Amino acid sequence: MSHNPVRxxxxxxxxxxxRIMVGDVPVGGGAPISVQTMTNTVTTDVKGTLDxxxxxxxxxxxxxxxxxxxxxxxxxxxxxCRESPxxxxxxxxxxxxxxxxxxxxxxxxxxINPGNIGDEKRVAEVIKAAKDHNCSIRIGVxxxxxEKHLLEKYGEPCPDAMVESGMDHIKIxxxxxxxxxxxxxxxxxxxxxxxxxxxxxxxxxxxIHLGITEAGGLMTGTIKSAIGMGNLLWxxxxxxxxxxxxxxxxxxxxxxxEILKGLGLRHRGVNIISCPSCARQGxxxxxxxxxxxxxxxxxxxxxxxxxxxxxxxxxxxxxMTDVGFTGGGAGSGMVYLAGKASHKMNNDQxxxxxxxxxxxxxxxIENGQVTAQAAE
Numbered sequence: 480m481s482h483n484p485v486r487x488x489x490x491x492x493x494x495x496x497x498r499i500m501v502g503d504v505p506v507g508g509g510a511p512i513s514v515q516t517m518t519n520t521v522t523t524d525v526k527g528t529l530d531x532x533x534x535x536x537x538x539x540x541x542x543x544x545x546x547x548x549x550x551x552x553x554x555x556x557x558x559x560c561r562e563s564p565x566x567x568x569x570x571x572x573x574x575x576x577x578x579x580x581x582x583x584x585x586x587x588x589x590x591i592n593p594g595n596i597g598d599e600k601r602v603a604e605v606i607k608a609a610k611d612h613n614c615s616i617r618i619g620v621x622x623x624x625x626e627k628h629l630l631e632k633y634g635e636p637c638p639d640a641m642v643e644s645g646m647d648h649i650k651i652x653x654x655x656x657x658x659x660x661x662x663x664x665x666x667x668x669x670x671x672x673x674x675x676x677x678x679x680x681x682x683x684x685x686x687i688h689l690g691i692t693e694a695g696g697l698m699t700g701t702i703k704s705a706i707g708m709g710n711l712l713w714x715x716x717x718x719x720x721x722x723x724x725x726x727x728x729x730x731x732x733x734x735x736x737e738i739l740k741g742l743g744l745r746h747r748g749v750n751i752i753s754c755p756s757c758a759r760q761g762x763x764x765x766x767x768x769x770x771x772x773x774x775x776x777x778x779x780x781x782x783x784x785x786x787x788x789x790x791x792x793x794x795x796x797x798x799m800t801d802v803g804f805t806g807g808g809a810g811s812g813m814v815y816l817a818g819k820a821s822h823k824m825n826n827d828q829x830x831x832x833x834x835x836x837x838x839x840x841x842x843x844i845e846n847g848q849v850t851a852q853a854a855e
Contacts, residue, residue: 489743493715496686499615499659502566502587504541506615506661507686507718512744513541514735515688515721516728517570522552522559529562531728536564538732539747539779542719544568544590553580560585568617575601582608588615595624599651606655615659616652617688620645622666622675636666638675646682661685661719665692669707676711686718693723700724701734705741712742746781749837752796753786760788761806762826774834780841782851784833785815794820801844801852802836804829816840818852 498508506513516535520527522545532543547553547569560567568588569581575597578589582605589609596602609616622636625644633640641664652660662685664675672691680687691707694700704722711717722731722738739745751771756764768786775784785803787793793805793813803815804824811825816836824832843849 491713491715491742491744494680494687494717495684496718497658497684499661499686501542501568501615501661501719504566504587510718512712512717512739513719514539514732514739514745515542515544515568515719516540516731516735517544517721517723518546518728522546522548523555525555525558528555528559532559532563532565532567535728535732538729539736540565540728540732542566542568542588543728544570544721546570547577547581548572549574549577550580553577553584556581556584556586560587571596571605573597575605578605579608582612582614585612586614588617590617590619592619592621592624602648602651603655606652606657609659610657615661616657618645618648618652618660618662619688620648620662620664620675621692622668622671623692636671638664638671638678641666641671641675642678642682645679649683649685661688663688663690665690665723667691667693669703673707673711676716677714680716687716689717689720690723695725697724697726697730700726704734705738709738709742712738712744747779748781749775749778750781750783751775751786752783752800754788754792756788759791761808761812762788762829764788764806767830770830771833774830775837778837778841780844780851782837782841782844784837786833799852801840802833804833817849 496507499506504513518528518531520531522528535543543565545567566587568590569586570590571578572592573595620641625636625640629640629644645662645664664679666672669691689708689711691704694703708720720735722734724731736747740750753768783800785796785800787796788806790805790807797803797805797815798818804812806812811823814821814824844851
């Protein structure tokens with residue numbers, strides 16, 4: 480629950496859900512919404528897979544999913560799970576034995592797709608392996624791989640079919656006295672996914688994993704994910720998420736965090752408030768912001784930075800940020816610290832200077848010497 484008595488229009492009442500553990504990461508029950516991604520390396524390339532996992536973790540990933548398509552990949556999982564800095568979810572399709580092997584290898588969670596893993600007997604064997612190895616399960620319903628009988632019943636993939644599939648498999652897990660599970664009902668169609676998730680949220684208290692599956696490339700996928708997941712998160716639905724992009728997994732993590740930051744649900748790193756630039760700009764805003772985004776990637780402390788090209792909105796925005804720079808002078812601009820005008824700085828020196836001021840402010844916040852102005 481995110482309540483702001485001063486700005487009540489920012490409040491988000493999160494749906495109440497049970498808490499489960501994915502390794503050492505709590506999911507549901509009011510825990511911070513976790514950000515996930517998935518490797519796109521060949522799993523048997525252990526070094527390449529671990530390198531990608533580490534990069535994703537450094538970008539902020541709480542959990543990483545790894546595909547286990549064959550026996551060799553299941554064997555590779557043992558070292559991957561042992562060396563990974565974050566919990567690993569084993570992605571299982573078609574071959575239920577891979578789920579058993581992944582649990583034995585140390586996976587923190589098994590992602591199984593009810594539509595393609597086999598009959599209830601095979602699912603029961605996977606459940607037993609999860610129990611034996613303290614492993615959670617994600618029921619991953621996907622509009623593109625629904626069970627045949629549901630497609631025959633509903634005529635096409637739809638929210639009702641997706642939720643019915645998910646609830647059927649929740650019952651299987653519960654009938655086997657297994658409750659450490661979360662669930663997703665993903666679709667590439669934003670409307671279908673959003674409707675399915677809303678319906679699902681009313682029928683179970685299980686933690687919900689959000690995603691708009693196969694959303695597209697970096698720009699298209701980001702927009703579709705922000706629309707679909709952003710609206711659901713705003714409604715309080717969602718305990719963990721993955722942004723599915725045809726892009727580097729690190730980009731998925733960045734987008735996921737930006738969606739959460741935009742809603743005030745997670746805070747990590749520098750939130751840059753910047754103008755689109757216009758003829759009034761006193762410096763090249765676009766190039767400056769692009770450079771600062773890269774130069775400030777190492778900052779993990781939640782804080783805010785305003786980069787505004789002129790004095791129309793610059794001073795007002797700077798009042799609410801930790802560090803600010805407003806253009807308007809002849810080759811120089813005003814630096815703001817903690818919402819107050821501090822000193823002027825030449826445009827040709829301001830990037831290095833802003834990085835220095837942000838680093839100093841982040842250190843002071845981390846040491847408890849100051850409070851962040853407006854990290855949200």
